[in-house]
Amino acid sequence: MFSKISESIKSAVGKIKFFDDEKSLKKALEELKKSLLKADVHHKVTKDLINEVYLETKKNGIGKDNFLKALQNALTAILTVEGPQGFVFSRKPPTVVLMSGLQGSGKTTTVGKLAYFLKQRNKKVLMVACDLQRLAAVEQLGQISKQIDVELFSDESGKKSIDIAREALERARSAHFDVVLIDTAGRLAIDEELMNELANLKTNLQPDEIFYVADSLTGQDAVRTAATFQERVGITGVVLTKFDGDTTGGVAIGIANQIQVPLRFVGVGEKMPDLEQFIPDRIVSRLLGAGDVESLAEKVSTVIDEKKAKELNKKIKKGGFNFNDFLEQMENVKKLGSMKSILGMIPGMSGMVSQLGDMDLENSKEMKQIRGMIMSMTKKEREDPELLTAGRKKRIAAGAGLSDQQVNRVLKQFKNASKMAKKFSGKKGLKNLQSMMGQMNAPSSKLNN
Ligand code: GDP
Numbered sequence: 001m002f003s004k005i006s007e008s009i010k011s012a013v014g015k016i017k018f019f020d021d022e023k024s025l026k027k028a029l030e031e032l033k034k035s036l037l038k039a040d041v042h043h044k045v046t047k048d049l050i051n052e053v054y055l056e057t058k059k060n061g062i063g064k065d066n067f068l069k070a071l072q073n074a075l076t077a078i079l080t081v082e083g084p085q086g087f088v089f090s091r092k093p094p095t096v097v098l099m100s101g102l103q104g105s106g107k108t109t110t111v112g113k114l115a116y117f118l119k120q121r122n123k124k125v126l127m128v129a130c131d132l133q134r135l136a137a138v139e140q141l142g143q144i145s146k147q148i149d150v151e152l153f154s155d156e157s158g159k160k161s162i163d164i165a166r167e168a169l170e171r172a173r174s175a176h177f178d179v180v181l182i183d184t185a186g187r188l189a190i191d192e193e194l195m196n197e198l199a200n201l202k203t204n205l206q207p208d209e210i211f212y213v214a215d216s217l218t219g220q221d222a223v224r225t226a227a228t229f230q231e232r233v234g235i236t237g238v239v240l241t242k243f244d245g246d247t248t249g250g251v252a253i254g255i256a257n258q259i260q261v262p263l264r265f266v267g268v269g270e271k272m273p274d275l276e277q278f279i280p281d282r283i284v285s286r287l288l289g290a291g292d293v294e295s296l297a298e299k300v301s302t303v304i305d306e307k308k309a310k311e312l313n314k315k316i317k318k319g320g321f322n323f324n325d326f327l328e329q330m331e332n333v334k335k336l337g338s339m340k341s342i343l344g345m346i347p348g349m350s351g352m353v354s355q356l357g358d359m360d361l362e363n364s365k366e367m368k369q370i371r372g373m374i375m376s377m378t379k380k381e382r383e384d385p386e387l388l389t390a391g392r393k394k395r396i397a398a399g400a401g402l403s404d405q406q407v408n409r410v411l412k413q414f415k416n417a418s419k420m421a422k423k424f425s426g427k428k429g430l431k432n433l434q435s436m437m438g439q440m441n442a443p444s445s446k447l448n449n
Contacts, residue, residue: 002249003344006287008035013068020062028067029054040219040250045257049074072284078253079280083236083262086277087118090208094126094172095179098205100198100229101213103186106241106267108137110213111183112144113267113275114239119150120302120335123178128168129154130161130201133185141183148272161185161197162204169205182207190225195232202233209236211264216240216251223251227259241267244274244340252278273337286344296345303335321418323374323382330367370410372400385414 012032016024029050036046056070089095097114101107108131115125127150131137138154145152153168165182172180184201187194202210212235214222222240229235238259240252243266256263263278282295312329315321336342374382376399381387388396388411397407 002252002283002287005035005039005249005253006289008032008039009071009287010289011035013064013071016062016064016067020064022058022062025054025057025062025067032071036250036253039248039253042220042223042250042254042258045078045254049078052077068288072288075253075284075287076280078257079263079283081256081260081262084209084264085262085279086264087114088209089178093179094169094177095209096169096172096182096205096207097179097209097211098182098184098198098201098207099211099213100184100233100235101186102190102215102225103134103188105186105213105215107131107186107213108134108140108183109144109270110211110239110241110265110267110275111141111181112148112150113272114265115144115150115179115181116148116272117265117275118179119148124176125150125179125181126168126172126177127152128165128180128182130165131183131185132161133187137183137186144272162201165201165205190228198229198233210234211237211239212261213239213241214251214255215242216249216266217242219251223255223258226255226261230259230261235261237262237264239263239265239267240278244268244338252283268341269338271337273335274341275337276341293345296342299336299342299345303332316418316421319418319422321421322385323377323414326414327371327374330371366410369400369402369406370414373397373402373407373410376400385411385418 009032012028012035015028015031032053033046033050036049037043041049052074053067053070056073057067060066060070099107099111099114101110111127115127118125127141127145129138129141129152131141141152142154144150153164153171155164155167161184168182169180171177182201182205185194185197198210201207210233212226212229214226216222218225226235226238238255238261240255240263243249243252252263252266266276266278268274268276277295279295312321312325315325373396376396381392381396393407393411394404397404400407
């Protein structure tokens with residue numbers, strides 16, 4: 001996300017040198033202003049931001065470092081409004097969240113994504129199907145429930161949404177659920193009936209949170225509808241979906257400031273792991289090209305067990321990394337979400353994101369070949385790559401529908417990868433990796449001071 005804005009910020013920063021004059025500051029700000037407006041950041045938000053950066057840079061002395069610092073502060077201020085960040089649990093479980101939004105915004109998908117996000121953090125979640133307006137929504141949530149293995153509360157007997165929600169809450173209380181996510185009815189556009197139904201659910205259920213799910217592709221319309229929901233029902237957070245699409249990103253910069261409700265999550269794809277928390281200072285770090293190592297570490301820790309990671313590290317050091325380990329790690333990578341979203345969090349790599357297009361690592365031809373090969377191996381062969389003699393390789397090639405050369409190539413790649421892993425494992429390896437990352441991150445490393 002934000003690769004376009006991030007690029008133009010970098011270009012503006014590049015226009016300023018140490019001990020520079022007011023003329024070049026104004027030039028840089030003019031460029032920044034143009035690109036923010038082009039990215040659909042609201043004009044008032046843009047004006048305030050530019051003004052703030054101008055005043056602070058001038059106060060501290062015009063130069064690259066001061067400009068960056070001022071920009072960092074002003075962006076953080078714009079993105080931060082009073083209210084919770086990320087997901088907040090109520091003191092007395094279950095935490096009850098009403099999910100609201102217009103039809104097609106991605107509301108039902110987001111219920112699943114949030115449930116998955118919480119499940120990864122070892123929370124017991126109940127999803128409740130109360131979108132009775134769009135008939136397929138109940139079935140859709142049923143499929144998601146099976147896919148992510150999270151319980152669904154639904155009713156087929158024609159009860160009203162308020163009664164279904166009440167019963168779901170009773171179930172959640174008695175069975176000690178941590179979180180209840182209630183999918184509510186959507187409409188094609190805002191209408192009285194929709195607002196009344198939500199207001200009624202709010203009064204009767206007293207939820208801890210009401211999230212408004214908005215489609216970022218609708219640009220400033222997303223902000224306007226969110227403002228109406230805020231006015232009529234009162235919302236505690238916004239989730240912007242489809243941030244992976246052709247969105248310019250401006251809505252995410254301005255929305256919290258414009259409606260004074262925090263942006264809490266961003267949807268970055270159609271799959272269940274494609275949801276990211278929106279934590280302002282981390283986002284600013286990403287906008288300025290300095291990555292978001294904190295979010296990445298958090299994400300990784302939800303899919304990789306620390307004990308297992310240590311064991312694997314030992315194995316790698318001994319050169320014993322085998323095909324089973326490889327398959328398991330591939331599954332873990334899949335759980336992290338799209339390659340694009342991961343790269344965006346790595347310092348210095350954000351620039352690559354826009355060039356990646358729709359690269360789908362897990363479904364690439366190479367990955368399919370590797371998976372096919374491993375599936376054609378015996379249990380023993382998977383545990384010990386050294387067993388693969390010419391005869392065995394021939395059998396595997398036939399089983400996976402590949403040529404001998406293809407099998408040899410993949411095996412060579414696997415051996416090289418194991419060698420690399422060995423090099424980067426252990427304390428010395430970490431140092432190697434850090435120095436590599438440091439070099440990549442050199443232009444923006446000052447921000448971390
Ligand atoms: P609802 O009517 O608001 O419940 O909308 P759905 O949850 O059914 O979503 C509508 C469409 O948007 C579906 O095709 C989803 O897969 C898609 N969608 C939802 N969130 C995202 C997202 O973050 N990125 C992308 N690319 N598609 C999304």
